[in-house]
């Protein structure tokens with residue numbers, strides 16, 4: 001049946017169809033219906049329960065609303081009342097029936113209310129050409145649940161729900177559809193639990209510490225400090241030395257490239273090269289060491305010498321640690337590899353794999369934050385400098401860890417990078433998708449930019465309050481059902497759907513389900529055996545070798561109780577993370593002390 005037929009049928013034959021009630025009052029965007037329990041209508045009327053959509057035929061428009069409560073009037077037994085929130089209307093424009101949000105014509109007293117037919121639901125939830133199907137409607141399983149990809153991406157989205165409700169499976173389903181519908185789009189997925197390795201078949205490149213190349217010189221100053229000092233606040237004096245020598249080392253590298261036959265000592269004035277400690281330009285760690293060593297040689301003051309010495313030790317230990325090979329050995333072959341690295345990370349050209357799954361599971365815990373920060377920042381900067389020629393969807397799982405409102409939980413630079421993507425990303429074709437079980441803990445400036453929300457089962461009151469404030473009044477009555485949602489079920493609000501949608505994600509075949517390579521439901525069959533052991537040991541080591549381990553990480557990954565941080569510096573050094581230096585540090589905010597350092 002065509003849309004036009006449907007519409008005209010709705011409006012013209014209201015009398016022939018089963019009218020289940022009539023409007024008895026209208027106030028703002030809500031209407032009250034008296035349900036009629038007479039003759040043949042009894043069955044239909046009794047189906048008009050909370051959460052169902054009704055159509056009110058008003059002139060040549062069908063106003064769509066959802067039942068928010070029904071009751072029987074006690075004083076006059078037999079009269080049943082339904083309150084409905086009005087969302088939008090189906091009307092004929094240029095000969096075709098279409099759905100539009102918002103009400104232009106309000107119902108009048110006496111207008112008939114009908115249960116929506118499946119065809120009407122189809123008009124509302126649409127199969128437009130930018131729509132993709134991700135499941136079915138909860139109230140009518142035979143109807144596809146579709147989302148508008150362009151709206152979903154352009155206005156960012158978030159998937160919220162407690163652990164185990166099917167968020168990651170939902171992400172896999174959405175991304176599989178996005179991959180099919182938008183071949184021009186690149187996707188970068190932050191995968192903290194190494195779950196997504198098998199979800200996208202050959203379409204994904206899977207990165208881990210063994211095959212990632214992320215040279216240390218791509219780290220900006222804050223990230224470098226965070227890495228060198230293993231997630232702890234830097235020692236003021238050492239940070240100051242680094243702030244001065246890193247730009248020099250970058251200058252030295254440039255000179256070195258220009259006249260590679262001359263030794264470091266004779267290269268002239270790297271100071272004028274104009275680099276800051278944040279410029280993503282290559283330098284050699286050996287030059288950094290030489291520069292610090294030279295400075296130390298000229299010093300009289302014993303305590304200054306000591307700071308230089310300690311810093312040298314720190315850098316050397318870091319550099320020689322095989323677990324940081326992804327930042328050093330492997331990463332630095334070939335000099336200025338930035339172009340190569342960016343084209344590999346963000347899939348330009350895609351070479352058949354437009355999606356990158358960035359598995360964080362095996363990274364040393366104390367550099368994970370800075371690695372994520374570098375990646376978020378590069379994603380944004382790439383969009384910025386390329387003027388959005390290569391659209392990218394950045395998906396962040398466990399977003400409450402990276403975008404936490406609490407400065408003690410999130411690494412400042414990561415949160416700021418995500419915040420830039422959230423606020424300005426769409427201008428440059430960088431879209432954001434957040435996934436979290438604790439939405440209320442996310443920086444409100446970031447979560448509020450995610451306009452389409454997939455709300456799955458959630459039981460925490462703070463999370464409910466947050467979502468309530470984010471969705472329209474008319475839709476918020478659906479939220480009372482959120483605690484009762486089943487696995488894979490979601491309410492979808494926002495521009496990605498025509499109307500608030502109650503849906504169930506389609507069933508994801510076992511082999512494409514997000515599943516940690518280790519543990520939980522992982523099956524340790526013979527083939528997977530050796531991989532499994534390697535991956536277990538990798539995670540085990542990352543957890544126990546770290547100098548500092550977030551309590552949350554331990555909880556989320558199912559690890560043993562957190563390892564106590566080893567305090568190597570005097571408590572005084574914890575005082576401040578950054579000292580005054582030649583860098584522009586506007587916007588650095590308060591020092592980000594990890595929780596256990598308070």
Ligand SMILES: Nc1ncnc2c1ncn2[C@@H]1O[C@H](COP(=O)(O)OP(=O)(O)O)[C@@H](O)[C@H]1O
Nearest residue numbers: 162163164165166167168169488505506507508
């Ligand atoms: N769409 C789905 N299709 C099939 N199974 C699902 C689906 N959603 C959830 N599940 C089941 O629920 C489990 C938990 O889902 P998952 O996506 O990992 O939840 P979350 O990411 O919210 O913790 C999965 O292992 C799977 O068995």
Ligand SMILES: [Mg+2]
Nearest residue numbers: 164167168169
């Ligand atoms: Mg998950």
